[in-house]
Amino acid sequence: ISVDSKRNEIYAEGGVVYKKGPLEVKGDKFIYDINLERGIVYDVKASLFPVYFVGKKIKKIDENKYLLDVGYFTACNAEVPHYTFRAKKIFVYDDQSLVATNLWFNVGGTNVLYMPMYY
Numbered sequence: 001i002s003v004d005s006k007r008n009e010i011y012a013e014g015g016v017v018y019k020k021g022p023l024e025v026k027g028d029k030f031i032y033d034i035n036l037e038r039g040i041v042y043d044v045k046a047s048l049f050p051v052y053f054v055g056k057k058i059k060k061i062d063e064n065k066y067l068l069d070v071g072y073f074t075a076c077n078a079e080v081p082h083y084t085f086r087a088k089k090i091f092v093y094d095d096q097s098l099v100a101t102n103l104w105f106n107v108g109g110t111n112v113l114y115m116p117m118y119y
Contacts, residue, residue, distance in 0.1 A: 008035045041059075
């Protein structure tokens with residue numbers, strides 16, 4: 001962990017865990033802006049029971065809103081999920097709702113159904 005007091009940012013690497021209520025986020029790298037109270041976690045695995053998320057990065061963009069980039073979500077908790085919803089952008093809210101755009105429903109590694117939006 002390192003703190004840049006001039007830029008008011010915190011950097012952390014290796015085994016990063018962020019918890020807020022039922023949301024738990026784990027990742028490899030973390031950058032947090034103290035002034036804006038916003039941060040980014042890279043190479044992320046997250047859970048908001050009963051849904052699991054995996055993606056390139058997740059960032060807090062509003063008080064109760066997060067954006068998962070290039071990832072998927074599923075309710076299957078297997079190491080390699082049997083089915084997923086894959087999307088470029090997935091918005092996750094503290095009230096346990098989510099919105100995803102341009103996504104594919106994937107079963108066993110095969111795209112089955114395209115959906116322009118999912119709520």
